[in-house]
Amino acid sequence: MTTLTYVYADSTAVLGPLATYAEPHCYDLCSEHSERLTVPRGWEVIRLAPDPESLRPSADDLEALANAVREAARPRDTAPEPSAELGRRGHLRVLRNPDNT
Numbered sequence: 001m002t003t004l005t006y007v008y009a010d011s012t013a014v015l016g017p018l019a020t021y022a023e024p025h026c027y028d029l030c031s032e033h034s035e036r037l038t039v040p041r042g043w044e045v046i047r048l049a050p051d052p053e054s055l056r057p058s059a060d061d062l063e064a065l066a067n068a069v070r071e072a073a074r075p076r077d078t079a080p081e082p083s084a085e086l087g088r089r090g091h092l093r094v095l096r097n098p099d100n101t
Helices: 031-035 059-073
Strands: 002-007 012-016 026-029 044-047 085-089 092-095
Touching: 002 031, 026 031
Parallel strands: 012 044
Antiparallel strands: 002 012, 002 026, 085 092
């Protein structure tokens, strides 16, 4: 996977490693589409090769995975919360007065 970034002012398209956050004019592409990319006539394509070390899981990746597994395994309170909604009429809702609970 790569991120495609357009730089309109320079008539350039840059293909590089996946971006960590979204920006305007950025699109994530699968490897098939990044290999077949074409740009408008007169534009330049810059292909940045990813650092092989950055493709391996990092300590942060492993810690995030461990935290997600711990969170998923944590028992949850399954008691349903009382509904504040008493009724509906079209798009309108009748809500319970929180002072009368």
